Amino acid sequence: MTILIADDEERDRSWIKELLEKNLPEQAPFHEVADGQQAVETVLKIKPKLVFLDIKMPALSGIKAAEQILQSIPNTGIIILSNFSDEVYVRQLWKVVPADGVFGYVLKSASNEQVIEAAKAVLGGDCWIHPGISRVIQRTQNRATSLTPAEFEALACIALGLTDSAIARRLYLTEKAVQSRLKSLYSKMAIQGRSEQGDTEHNQRCRAVYMAYKRGLINQSELDEWESRFLENKAGSES
Amino acid sequence: MTILIADDEERDRSWIKELLEKNLPEQAPFHEVADGQQAVETVLKIKPKLVFLDIKMPALSGIKAAEQILQSIPNTGIIILSNFSDEVYVRQLWKVVPADGVFGYVLKSASNEQVIEAAKAVLGGDCWIHPGISRVIQRTQNRATSLTPAEFEALACIALGLTDSAIARRLYLTEKAVQSRLKSLYSKMAIQGRSEQGDTEHNQRCRAVYMAYKRGLINQSELDEWESRFLENKAGSES
DNA sequence: GTGTTTTCTGGGAAAAACCCTAGAGCAGAC
DNA sequence: GTCTGCTCTAGGGTTTTTCCCAGAAAACAC
Structure with a gap:
């Protein structure tokens, strides 16, 4: 007791x-x-x-x-x-x-x-x-707003500042697959793109990162972990 | 006393x-x-x-x-x-x-x-x-790494997820001016671009935001203030 | 005054990011 | 079994961002 x-x-x-x-x-x-x-x-x-x-x-x-x-x-x-x-x-x-x-x-x-x-x-x-x-x-x-693991992974990558092609290399995907993940990520986070009428105010990529910080989906220490995970993989594959 | x-x-x-x-x-x-x-x-x-x-x-x-x-x-x-x-x-x-x-x-x-x-x-x-x-x-x-007010302003804007043109509208600048600010911002933050040899790993825009969070140049509550400041201006000018 | 830094300007070219549609494989739920 | 949701693939388009150049206006210190 x-x-x-x-x-x-x-x-x-x-x-x-x-x-x-x-x-x-x-x-x-x-x-x-x-x-x-x-x-x-x-x-x-x-x-x-x-x-x-x-x-x-x-x-x-x-x-x-x-x-x-x-x-x-x-x-x-x-x-x-x-x-x-x-x-x-x-x-x-x-x-x-x-x-x-x-x-x-x-x-x-x-x-x-x-x-x-x-x-x-x-x-x-x-x-x-x-x-x-x-x-x-x-x-x-909630199904409509909660992210799938793949979407979350993509979110972490763009938050680290990686390009589409860099993400593709790291996750062993095609660039198209990465963009597909990002697309569904953006729609789930309710970030309107340039096609939608109204103001094309936002750079979706950065906006998604901003909203993710705001919602607490990501934070500094979590991102640090993601980054070090990538560094390990890189070191392992290049040697 | x-x-x-x-x-x-x-x-x-x-x-x-x-x-x-x-x-x-x-x-x-x-x-x-x-x-x-x-x-x-x-x-x-x-x-x-x-x-x-x-x-x-x-x-x-x-x-x-x-x-x-x-x-x-x-x-x-x-x-x-x-x-x-x-x-x-x-x-x-x-x-x-x-x-x-x-x-x-x-x-x-x-x-x-x-x-x-x-x-x-x-x-x-x-x-x-x-x-x-x-x-x-x-x-x-340190001169080489500290940001000027203009650069800082640009940083806050991209961290909020605004596009170049949206930033230009808000700050009453041309799009070129915004890009000029961003360019010097990127170089001060030591973010290598695509022209540099080596891997073009990074999306500079997002990378700058990531590094800025990491260095504590920006944080959630500060960005909230920037955002509400913009909302006020917008409401004022549109009425 | 001079010199320095900062900021804005211009055009043109390349790269990256985003848009649309459509299908197929594969899991798990019912 | 069927159905649903998630993921990856593909091609071909548009828009935005980044890059290169260089010059000029403005602010500030000395």
Whole structure:
């Protein structure tokens, strides 16, 4: 009957810990770790009933840590702590968490009451989703606006600043296939092209990137990962 | 002999306040406000020796609040609190702070010691710049890499997803002028074009946006401001 | 004043991005 | 089995962006 807090920032760890000590003293003791790798190891050792996981952590992200934890001990309660309501994380989380899984998603801008509420909910077997991201959740489940893996891949590539032909080389596609992906991407993101009547205000490519940032479909750290993935592939194939 | 803390997040305010109470009790009392407008008003009333200003605040940003404060009471010590090492804020701050001004720039990932160190430095008449952004500061002062206002304006426009012609309309320029701005922007950001030998990997337009996000030259909230500025102009001219 | 930087101008050519239509393979759902 | 949705393919078009050249007006510092 313990709780684990995994966050790389001391400030946030003590924030959560103090809240738990004041409001849920019966759940003590509270353990703390500073990265995802340690989180997984500690969970296997102490088997806590509830784990707070920050998303942005060194060594292993909160999402990946959650995946490993749920594979080993499926009935562990997970509460994701995130700075932003980024759609990309919701997408990833949805794949990792079983359909009937118990979890919470709390933004760091949450009030103290909300954190406690979420903790109680998950301990009691319910889900708790931060109000600010219910809209996002809806979008990830709406057929008309949610992106397929191929479209998402294309989005990441243009956000990195690659040309069509460079994308084609990297993903082993023809240039036409890339353009086909982009076309459906643009239409799903409701970006009007030059053919449509009205103002041809937008460069679709850049506009799609802008909207994607705005919706939290992509962000800096995710793009960095994509880029390093490409660099590895390149180094491997050229040697 | 008081200190003012302006931050919209309760958690961060109490973080700073507790630090000050423990380490600089002789500077008490410590006042708190939750937005930039209140910060300016309170400064005029209580004339604190030191003000902590969060950048992202409702009503008035920390930068703009600093500007107003320094105009009224120039010898007020300012410590900027920021979540990120965004170059755009450093650029703005540099314009606002007098050359011999006393100020600090602290990232929110700073350790407790660093915050105290910064507070003591500014109270003692020195500047304190977070180690993580000294690189950024250098860049903003290097001729070869720092952007001119015109280039910056163009950058913001392409980041919003506008076409060349749309930019020309909005800024009352010819399309050629816009392209000229973009050309110098690309070269300053060291983005190789298609003419250069080697692989033509990159779509310069999108690549520039990516690098700009990465360097913190632009970010979501700044772009939102640019966009709303355009919307106002448009509404005004069309009526 | 001079010199430097910044910005805008022009034309013409090449490359990349976008538009349209249409079909075919392949998975998974029912 | 059929149906649907996703993906890749193909050809041939248009528009936008980028590239090259060079010169001139404007702003600023010294």
